[in-house]
Amino acid sequence: MEFWTNIPYKTNQSMKYIVVIVLVVCVYSCKKNNKENEFTKTYVQKEEIQLVNPKIIVNNVIIDTSSSIIASLPLDQTVIRYTTDGNEPTETSEKYTDIISISESGTYTFKAFHPEFKSSGSEQVSFFKKGIDVDIFSLITPLNKQYPGQGESTLVNHKKGTLNFRDGEWIGVTEPFIAIIDFKTKIFLDSVDIGYLVNTDAWIFPIQNVSIAFSENGADFTDIEPQEALEKIKTGSTKLDNIHIPVAKKLKKLKIKISNVTSIPKWHQGKGNPAWLFMDEWIFNAKISN
Structure with a gap:
């Protein structure tokens, strides 16, 4: 037992x-x-976190004598790099170290890099030389009461608008926009730069079409065919952009017609409606002609 x-x-x-x-x-x-x-979670999180875009501060994108760029991202070990040829910056691109002084037109693209995080998105800013002054700027199309900017001078006041389409530097229209520019004296016009805004969330689309005609005697106009292909937006977008149109003519007057997107595409919530067209500075690159 x-x-x-x-x-x-x-x-x-x-x-x-x-x-x-x-x-x-x-x-x-x-x-x-x-x-x-x-450890794995921490490592993965660091690898997957993307840096915010660097902050870009600019005096003025329209250059009279000079302008400047300041780029910053206050995070240890962060390196900001930039390009001036329109390409995306890489880890071998020019390193930003101090304020950049700008005296010529061009496009600067900035991007931030860090050894432990994904690189940031890019920030781009374009500079333009101040164009010749306009003597008389006549609007054929009346301004829209909702977005009149600062009147007809909005397009020739040597100031560029921001991404904020309510900043008072934009003229917004929903129909073709026509203006006649009188230079008073004969000039040789090399080209025209037309600034516009894209903000598809606010129903603001790129320029659909541009028609230009010039007059050497101030009375008879001859058409010029723009050579630059216009942008077609296929997805949502927000950005500042510009159309550069070669002219290379002696003239006293210029007639410009800018057309908007007449029907918003099917992928957009406003499909079928006319889109807004927002424009700011028109820059006339010219010299006085005898």
């Missing part, structure tokens, strides 16, 4: 030891796994 009564006792003791061992192993494994998971 003593033999049989001792078996349960020894078995219980053994089971207790086994349970304790199993618990210890489980706790150790869990702690180890948690540490590994925490």
Whole structure:
């Protein structure tokens, strides 16, 4: 009887030891796994986090004598790089180290890099040389009461609008826009730069079409076919842009007609409606002609 009564006792003791061992192993494994998971999670999070875009501060994008760019992103080990050829910056592009002085027209693209995070998106800013002054700017199309800008001078006041289409530097229309520019004296017009805004969320689309005619005597006009292909937006977008139109003619007057998107595309919530067209500065790159 003593033999049989001792078996349960020894078995219980053994089971207790086994349970304790199993618990210890489980706790150790869990702690180890948690540490590994925490390390992996931290590593993955850092690899997946993208840097915010660098902040770009510009005096004026229309250059009279000079302008400047300041780029910043206050995070240790961050390097900002930039290009001037329109391409996306890479880790081998020019390194931004100090304020950049600008005296010529061109496009600057900035991007931030960090050893532990994904590189930022890019920020782009274009500079334009101040064009020749206009003597008389006559609107054939009346201004829209909702977005009149600062009147007809909005397009020739040597100021560029921002991404905020309510900043007062934009003329907004929903129908073709026609203006006649009188330079008073004869000039040789090299080209025209027409600034516009894209903000598809606000139903603002790119320029659909441009028609230009010039007059050498101030009365008779001859058409010029624009050579630049116009942008077609296929997805949502918000940006400042510009159309550069070569002219290379002696003239006294210029007639410009800008057409908007007459029907918003099917992918957009406003499909079928006429789109807004927002324009700011028109720059006339010219010299006085004898």
